[in-house]
Amino acid sequence: MRARPTAFSCKCLPSDDCWPDSSAWQALNASIDGQLVASKPPAWPCHEPEYNALQCLEVTQKWSDAFWRAAQPGAMQDSFFEMDGNEGCLLSGNKTSSCYQGRVSVFAVNVSSASHVQRAVEFAATYNLRVTVKNTGHDYLGRSNAAGSLSIWTHHLKDISFVEEFVPEGCNSSAARSGVTIGAGVVWEELYRAADAHGKAIAGAQCSSVGAAGGYPQAAGHSPLSPKYGLSADNVLQYKVVTADGKLVVANACQNKDLFWALRGGGGGTFGVVVSVTHATHPALKSLQFASYVVGANTSESFELVVTEFVKSNPGLSQDGWGGFFLIAKRALIVQYLLPDKNSSFAQSSFDPFLSEARGIAGVSVNGAMQSFSSYLKWHEAVQCSKSGCSFATGSSELLVSRLIPSSTFSDDPEELAQTLVGIWDEGYDRVMGYLTAGGEVSVARDNAVNPAWREALWHIIVVKLFPANETQAAKKSLARAITKTGGRLRRVAPSSGCYLNEADVNEPDWQQAFFGDKYDKLKLIKEAVDPQGLFVCKKCVGSEDWSEDLTCRSKKKCRA
Structure with a gap:
């Protein structure tokens, strides 16, 4: 048998003598x-x-x-x-x-x-x-x-089990509530269909091919229904996780409390391998209103006015309970917002002030309509699915940068926010998109590791740059520097905020603060307690600053030739 490496040494790689035979x-x-x-x-x-x-x-x-x-x-x-x-x-x-x-x-x-x-x-x-x-x-x-x-x-851990009165292990019956326990391989497409069949609603990803137990809830997990139900991490009742010592442990509000705290916001691939999670479920929606509009402008000036009015409208839309997605394209604002448990007349009256302001701007056209659905699944099938399936297109090569935009920004300087977003699009990026997935229940502070910036935010903004798969390394590095520089524009708009770590710049400066805020020091202590040898190491994850750039050696300096 080959010699085994000592603790704290560089990770053993295929080219090393220590690699298993x-x-x-x-x-x-x-x-x-x-x-x-x-x-x-x-x-x-x-x-x-x-x-x-x-x-x-x-x-x-x-x-x-x-x-x-x-x-x-x-x-x-x-x-x-x-x-x-x-x-x-x-x-x-x-x-x-x-x-x-x-x-x-x-x-x-x-x-x-x-x-x-x-x-x-x-x-x-x-x-x-x-x-x-x-x-x-x-x-x-x-x-x-x-x-x-x-x-x-973990992709084939597919168990799904609904319990009307789930009691976390080790807790008393007063903690019981409706929940669903899933294996770590379940994706939201599967869970949405199961929840609908059981007459339940749940806060999950807009992209239904995302996993429902891994990095999504462990890093926060935002949903079009988050304003009503909170972030995915806020809805986790229990984890079962294999820790670095090989033990299968239960983490909830009554046992392994620090680990439970860290797994709800501290990021995936860091504290152990989750094998199952129990999410809180909610009564089925009574109705779901869908606002789908494209607002176009014939000049840059009029389009900036459109985006400014949209910025100004969002605090009110948030108060009314809306959540959803928008995209800034060439002189066009594409809006797809959802409003749960309100009737169509309320929805239209809530959205009309923005539409009226937009129509009043010279050279602007407004197209779209309000639609009603009986459930989130019905909306998903009608809007996000086609004969070929319900998959968002992936497989491209892309880099992105993001920022959580605090609610205060919308009242302090809506013009600057609008100018920044339009200006970033004009720089030649492929997508400038935003999510109204904060506010409402997301703004309620919870005892978990979720980035505090979420509690102050209203929007989550993402900027995406695509590039050819065969792009040279030098060109990719240049693109990476450019998108980090563009991120500086978002940081200037929201200097005291942070980022959603699942959709962020791989080179985000001061990432500990940006991704975790004042939760980082506690997260680092928990990491050292549950994984003292650093078995789980990943890019911009808690504790990764103690490792080399390539994350193979426990040193800030590379120790490989």
Whole structure:
């Protein structure tokens, strides 16, 4: 057997003498019922010597399908994070072009039970391996994979169980409330359908291919229904999680309280591997109003006035209970807002002041309508789904930057906020979009690790830049610097706020403050308590500042040649 590394040394990588030999991997595979798989980039069958015409056709047809990508152990939703510098496996190359492993994990444990997670964690700790955790790969900091790592792939933990009076383990019956316990592989598409069938509503992701137990609730998790129900983290009643010592523990308000606190806002892939979560459920919606409008302008000046009026209208819309999404395109504002449990006349009267102001601006057109739905699922099926499915297109290479915009900004200087958003679009970005997913119940302070900036916010703004998959490393670095600079414009608008860490700049300055606010010091202490050897390390995660830039050595200085 090869020599095992000592604690606190650099992580053991495939090129090191300490890397487990074939007999060690075989023993791991036997201990997890043969569930160890060799991870490959999704375009692997499109390149020689592994070229397979039928498999390559499937890859090509499904490349942008988020649900297909989630079902591939080596695929990320943002294909940029499958690349390691200039090395990757491109779909755009011909079959004789090079195909590299890139950042894709070497092996993945295809988990079907908590014991599989435990054996994987024990194995990784024994050999000091880099560990990553993936369900769907919806991550924009690249935390779901890493070059030379062992991936714990939770995608097939699909149990869903509704309980009308769920009592967290170790708590008394007074804590009982309606809930649903799900395995770590469940995605929101599955949970929305199950909740609707059980006559329940739940706060979940707008993109239904996102996982419902992993990084989404662990980092906060915003929803179009968050103004009514709070963030996803606010609705978690209990976690079951495998910690770095290989133990399966229960974390709730009555036991492992610090861990429970950290898992609700402190970020995924950091404190352990969640195998199940229990979310609070709510009575079915009585109705759901949908405002869908496109407001266009024929000049830059008139469009800026439109966006300014929209900014001014949102505090009132928030007070009325609206939540949703908007997109700033070339001289067009696309709005898709939802209003739960209010009638159509109230919804129209609530939205009309903005529409009237917009129509009063010279050169502006307003198109759209108000629609009513009986449930969130009915809206989702009508608006977000098609004959080809309910998937948002993914698989592109993109970088983004974001900012939570406090409610005070809307009254202090709405013109500056509007000018900034329009100005950023004019810089040539592919998407400038916002979410009214704060305010309401989100503004209620909770005893969890959610970034305090959420409690003061009204909007979550995201700016996206797309680039070719075969872009050079130098060009990608240049784009990254440019988008971080653009983030400075958002920081100037909201200097005391922060960011939603699941949708943020990979190079966000002062990220501890931006992602966690004054919760960071407590999170760092909990991290050191539950993972003293640093088994779980990921980009811009709690404690990652103690590691090298490539997160392989426990030092601020790289110790690899």
